[in-house]
Amino acid sequence: MFFTLKPDRRKMRFLPLIAATYFMVSGGPYGIEDILGGAGFGKAIVILLVLPLVWSLPTALMIGELTSAIPADGGFYVWVRRALGPFWGYQEGWLSLSASIFDMAIYPAIFVLYLGRFNPGLTAGWHGYAWSVAVVLVCSVWNLRGAPAVGDGSITLFVLLLAPFAIFVALGFWRGLTLHPAVQWGRDGTESALSTAILVAMWNYMGWDNASTVAQEVENPQRNYPLAMVASAVLVAFTYILPLAAMALAGLSVNSFSTGDWMTAAAAIGGPLLGLAVVAGGAINGFGMFNALVLSYTRLPMAMAEDGILPRVIARRNNRGVPWVSVLLCGLAWALALKLPFERLISIDLILYGTSLLLEFVALIVLRIREPELERPFKAGNLVFACSLAVGPAALIAYALYASRNERVLGSTSALLFSVAVALLGPVLYWLTVAQPARRRLAEASAAD
DSSP states (O other): OOOOOOOOOBBOHHHHHHHHHHHHSSSSSOOHHHHHHHHHHHHHHHHHHHIIIIIIHHHHHHHHHHHHOOOOOOTTHHHHHHOOOOOHHHHHHHHHHHHHHHHHHHHHHHHHHHHHHHHHHHHHTTHHHHHHHHHHHHHHHHHTTTTHHHHHHHHHHHHHHHHHHHHHHHHHHHHHHHOOOOOOOOOOHHHHHHHHHHHHHHHHHGGGGGGGBBGGBBBSSSHHHHHHHHHHHHHHHHHHHHHHHHHHHHHOOOOOOOTTTHHHHHHHHHHHHHHHHHHHHHHHHHHHHHHHHHHTTEEEEEEEHTSSOOOOOOOOOTTSSSSSSHHHHHHHHHHHTTSGGGGGGGGHHHHHOOOOHHHHHHHHHHHHHHHTTTTTSSSSSSSSHHHHHHHHHHHHHHHHHHGGGGGGETTTTHHHHHHHHHHHHHHHIIIIIIIIHHHHHHHHHHOOO
């Protein structure tokens, strides 16, 4: 008689993990339109080919090792706290959660943008804000059903989102092979337009560490995480590059091509029905990304609450293992931030996220040195190779800092200065909420003795 282990249906499986990671990072070709507008076909494809090698792959390898070694809910926050101590763990959590305020306002806005392409009246006036709030509400309720429900739903959304682009790519390549239209690979552009293209590409390739925060809710994380990271990195690159290549070979122009213009390109290649299908995919993109990122971000307050940094009530879970208090609090915070014009503040999001990412690379190296005997089912090379992984991401983050020096937000304040101010608020909050209360308790205990 042979016995087989049944999969734990309370945990996310391998394919749902890939689909959820895909939405946490990409959500399809939507969002890369401004890369074309700033760089043209040739440079855009080069940027999208090179960035995975120097930005995505090193990050995926780092995450694969740390998740296989320390598969804990809270993910990157737990790694940094273990390697560098509670102060830096707190900063990792603060940087990620503050970045989420800017990041999460983008996806309901994308949903509303594409919904309005069906009928502008649907999103006119207060209706647009109502739809954005509905996205927050529905995704929060969906997440209360648990990580497997989000992962399984991500597979369905993934298929629905990319089906129109599969047709788009096939028709574009067929048109190029049969009609041989003139291909406009190059485009004259300014230095600032090219810089914008690089920053937008970085934003479209970031977020690989987000899936790590639900490690305890994933089936066999030591095996599945490293494989899912690499598979997702390849998948994201292909779903960015192939539509651009198809569009170029079909002879379409990139003049005035900007966010939301995939509908125009699809209609030009496949007719109005394909254009509408791509619009529907854009709405799915905004919804699917928000839904997957709710899963990720809400585990951070839970893990910090379990460590006593935040109130214990935030760590409460329902019978599906979902931190329901954290889901509700985060959902409320994101709903309140929807009216803020953060959807354009990619530089701020990049700087805050990039700083937290560098802390994760430091944690990888420190744990290699301090805990050489730690079991690592997946290991990203020797120590020298592990150190080299941070070079590419660090250089790109430095470039993002340099490029944002003249970008203005909130009046005359630069994006760089605003981001630094938000980051420096983390140590102040740590001193007020953790260090000072701890000293007070220690003093009271000493006085009692």
